[in-house]
Amino acid sequence: MxxxxxxxxxxxxxxxxxxxxxxxxxxxxxxxxxxxxxxxxxxxxxxxxxxxxxxxxxxxxxxxxxxxxxxxxxxxxxxxxxxxxxxxxxxxxxxxxxxxxxxxxxxxxxxxxxxxxxxxxxxxxxxxxxxxxxxxxxxxxxxxxxxxxxxxxxxxxxxxxxxxxxxxxxxxxxxxxxxxxxxxxxxxxxxxxxxxxxxxxxxxxxxxxxxxxxxxxxxxxxxxxxxxxxxxxxxxxxxxxxxxxxxxxxxxxxxxxxxxxxxxxxxxxxxxxxxxxxxNDVAPYETAKLRMLNGAHSALAYLGLARGLSLVSEAIADPQVGRLASRLMREEAATSFNPAPGQDLRHYADELEARFSNPALPHRLIQIAMDGSQKIPQRWLDTLSARQETGRDCPAILQALASWILYVRGTSGEVDDPMRDQLARTWQSAGHTGIASALFGESGLFREHWSASETAIEHLNTHIRESAET
Structure with a gap:
């Protein structure tokens, strides 16, 4: 009908x-x-x-x-x-x-x-x-x-x-x-x-x-x-x-x-x-959603696609990818801001993992991966910046960020991103050994959102090298 x-x-x-x-x-x-x-x-x-x-x-x-x-x-x-x-x-x-x-x-x-x-x-x-x-x-x-x-x-x-x-x-x-x-x-x-x-x-x-x-x-x-x-x-x-x-x-x-x-x-x-x-104030709820849900979503997308996966439910079920997404939510994003009174971030993370695992809802990773340059500042870089200011690192986000860096190179397929051409030029001029600094160093493309420490750049370079070798 x-x-x-x-x-x-x-x-x-x-x-x-x-x-x-x-x-x-x-x-x-x-x-x-x-x-x-x-x-x-x-x-x-x-x-x-x-x-x-x-x-x-x-x-x-x-x-x-x-x-x-x-x-x-x-x-x-x-x-x-x-x-x-x-x-x-x-x-x-x-x-x-x-x-x-x-x-x-x-x-x-x-x-x-x-x-x-x-x-x-x-x-x-x-x-x-x-x-x-x-x-x-x-x-x-x-x-x-x-x-x-x-x-x-x-x-x-x-x-x-x-x-x-x-x-x-x-x-x-x-x-x-x-x-x-x-x-x-x-x-x-x-x-x-x-x-x-x-x-x-x-x-x-x-x-x-x-x-x-x-x-x-x-x-x-x-x-x-x-x-x-x-x-x-x-x-x-x-x-x-x-x-x-x-x-x-x-x-x-x-x-x-x-x-x-x-x-x-x-x-x-x-x-x-x-x-x-x-x-009166949306900020704590908004921050939790952007850094925990959306941050984990983007991590599942780029890490999952790199492993040949297609759906969110597949990525969260993957032992390595699922573990990194959980760590990103619970140990990195949830500790990067002050929640509102009564806002239970542990329960929120539990809800998110259950929602990601829903097999009846085939949410495609490639859909989440679109327009990454517009998303990662709020989803990852703000968390990295906040924790870096207090001397804490974000190993899960850094590994996900390395996957994004490799993804936007475009060697595995078409990149749907408004900065695609600029990112491709940056890759061409910087190469594997310089791309992390070109994007996130003191003079990097995203320096307004996060200027990475030398240690963070080293970790990114290590992840990029290891991923490229496999």
């Missing part, structure tokens, strides 16, 4: 349907980056709020690059299913929260109009780290071609160009400010977005920059749910077990976490009534 509004009432009883009529609800949220993670996370919380009786919080999704999500969801009236997979039978739930999907390059004016609309009160973002166009020092890279084009008013093409145009429309029409809620895996993501957008607006329109500072908020948030890429086999299994033909289906784990800084300009859905946590 093809999923759409006309077939909702005919779905099998095992498929949970919305408790509201989606087409009767207006949009209150614009989401930039409407990929699988958003559909399995923020949209699920918003759907739960409307199931509980809240109204007019549907989401206008924006795809900043391709038509794929638009082509999946629009023929289905925006409906799609979320299947939670564990050793038990999957639970299938139809989500009605997404009202429409705009393809930004095809209709930029419609995106700007949605951002400028007074009905829009919250803008959420899951655009991945590289879409923030940050320099190695953490600020906005004004020399990035897309950023420069938007500053020349030839856009919009970046999140800053779209937000600037939308905010200008709100200012001119007295539509009020916005809450701009980043849900990307970056440290201090709200503050980072605020800083970069302000830098952009100061050059784009200084008066608009001032208006934005006084009328908009940028809460930080921490999101956590493992959402592997959906496969054709997943879709076939869904159709066979539940009778639903769903081109937009997403598959995820039962666990879900959303920690949000309580700093909103206007009203918002009651996400905290459905599992989200509203807190």
């Amino acid at each position: 093809k999923l759409n509004h006309s077939t909702l009432d005919h779905l099998p009883s095992l498929v949970r349907r919305p408790d509201y009529v989606p087409s009767q609800q207006a949009c209150g949220i614009v989401h930039l980056g409407v990929g699988a993670f958003h559909r399995a996370h923020q949209a699920v919380y918003t759907d739960a709020a409307m199931n509980a009786g809240e109204r007019n919080w549907r989401i206008l999704g924006v795809s900043l690059r391709t038509r794929s999500v638009h082509d999946q969801l629009i023929p289905q009236d925006g409906l799609y299913s979320v299947s939670t997979k564990s050793e038990a039978a999957p639970e299938v739930r139809v989500i009605g929260a997404i009202a429409n999907v705009l393809v930004a390059p095809e209709n930029p004016a419609a995106v700007v109009a949605a951002l400028a609309s007074a009905a829009t009160r919250v803008v959420t973002l899951t655009v991945t780290e590289k879409a923030y166009h940050q320099s190695t020092g953490g600020g906005l890279d004004m020399n990035a071609p897309a950023v420069a084009a938007d500053l020349s008013h030839r856009g919009p093409t970046t999140i800053y160009g779209y937000l600037a145009a939308g905010l200008r429309g709100r200012w001119r029409e007295s539509a009020g400010g916005l809450t701009l809620l980043s849900c990307d895996n970056m440290a201090n993501n709200g503050k980072s977005l605020a800083r970069s957008l302000n830098d952009f607006l100061e050059l784009y329109d200084p008066a608009l920059a001032d208006w934005t500072r006084h009328n908009c908020s940028f809460p930080s948030s921490m999101v956590d749910r493992i959402v592997p890429a959906t496969t054709d086999a997943d879709r076939r299994a869904l159709s066979e077990t539940s009778g639903v033909e769903d081109s937009g289906a997403v598959f995820t784990e039962p666990f879900s976490q959303w920690i949000i800084e309580d700093s909103f300009v206007e009203s918002r859905p009651g996400w905290e009534q459905h599992g989200a946590q509203l807190v």
Whole structure:
């Protein structure tokens, strides 16, 4: 049965349907980056709020690059299913929260109009780290071609160009400010977005920059749910077990976490009534997630791929790789920061290992390995820097970092990374004996995040040499 509004009432009883009529609800949220993670996370919380009786919080999704999500969801009236997979039978739930999907390059004016609309009160973002166009020092890279084009008013093409145009429309029409809620895996993501957008607006329109500072908020948030890429086999299994033909289906784990800084300009859905946590300070939770979960994920990816493995569950089960990932979480990352009161990091590590081991959720290592240059500063280098300051080393992270260094050389296949060409040139000029210093030494490419000690460079060189020999 093809999923759409006309077939909702005919779905099998095992498929949970919305408790509201989606087409009767207006949009209150614009989401930039409407990929699988958003559909399995923020949209699920918003759907739960409307199931509980809240109204007019549907989401206008924006795809900043391709038509794929638009082509999946629009023929289905925006409906799609979320299947939670564990050793038990999957639970299938139809989500009605997404009202429409705009393809930004095809209709930029419609995106700007949605951002400028007074009905829009919250803008959420899951655009991945590289879409923030940050320099190695953490600020906005004004020399990035897309950023420069938007500053020349030839856009919009970046999140800053779209937000600037939308905010200008709100200012001119007295539509009020916005809450701009980043849900990307970056440290201090709200503050980072605020800083970069302000830098952009100061050059784009200084008066608009001032208006934005006084009328908009940028809460930080921490999101956590493992959402592997959906496969054709997943879709076939869904159709066979539940009778639903769903081109937009997403598959995820039962666990879900959303920690949000309580700093909103206007009203918002009651996400905290459905599992989200509203807190004054997201930082300890965010740090635990970035350094423990994401740090271990990246370690499993590069170490696992080097051993010919494909899935997270395979990597955590490998005696050598699993042991290093556990040490990274428990002995290195968990001791590199101060947790919040009541935040049990040992229990958190136990949960992570159980989640990584979930055989029903085939999370591909190659997916995690993408864009490593944008991820390792928060996932590994911050831990290395914090522990180095107190005279402690990180043998597990150093071994994982050596695997990443070898991975980005590209000898084992195509490297999907925005710094691919720069890393390749660095490899070519530095070679095996100099690459560690070229990347992490006093004058290294990543020196703003971590300047390695001589001992750490020696350990990296040893791991690189040993790996190259095998």
